[in-house]
Amino acid sequence: MVEAKRLKTTGISTRHYFMQSFTTTVFEKELISLAGTEEYIVRGGLHLFPRLPKAFAGIQQIGVIGWSSQGSAQAQNLRESLAGTSINVKVGLRENSPSITAAEEAGFTKSNTKSELATPFIW
Numbered sequence: 001m002v003e004a005k006r007l008k009t010t011g012i013s014t015r016h017y018f019m020q021s022f023t024t025t026v027f028e029k030e031l032i033s034l035a036g037t038e039e040y041i042v043r044g045g046l047h048l049f050p051r052l053p054k055a056f057a058g059i060q061q062i063g064v065i066g067w068s069s070q071g072s073a074q075a076q077n078l079r080e081s082l083a084g085t086s087i088n089v090k091v092g093l094r095e096n097s098p099s100i101t102a103a104e105e106a107g108f109t110k111s112n113t114k115s116e117l118a119t120p121f122i123w
Helices: 046-055 070-083 100-105
Strands: 002-009 015-022 028-032 038-039 061-065 088-093
Touching: 046 061, 046 070, 070 088, 088 100
Parallel strands: 061 088
Antiparallel strands: 002 015, 028 038
């Protein structure tokens, strides 16, 4: 769950910042300050991978829309990190996307499922 909290700072002009907070029972969260703004983070690391199935408890499928540099990295990372669980990772691409070949080469296969949003094909 993510909550936005409004913070006020004083000075010559009043500026508003939004601090995102979330709850987690799986990971330790840490409050950090970046450029005068406080934010909560979870520090990553390979030692946390065994906790991923618990973090995704109740999730049956994760969809990654697009195959640009971020989409391909996120889809493959999730698929590898969640290997051995019952969670499916699918990639949404448009019917004639030039990225279809790259997704297939990375091991994603086409299914007959279509999404309601922008009618991408789900791989």
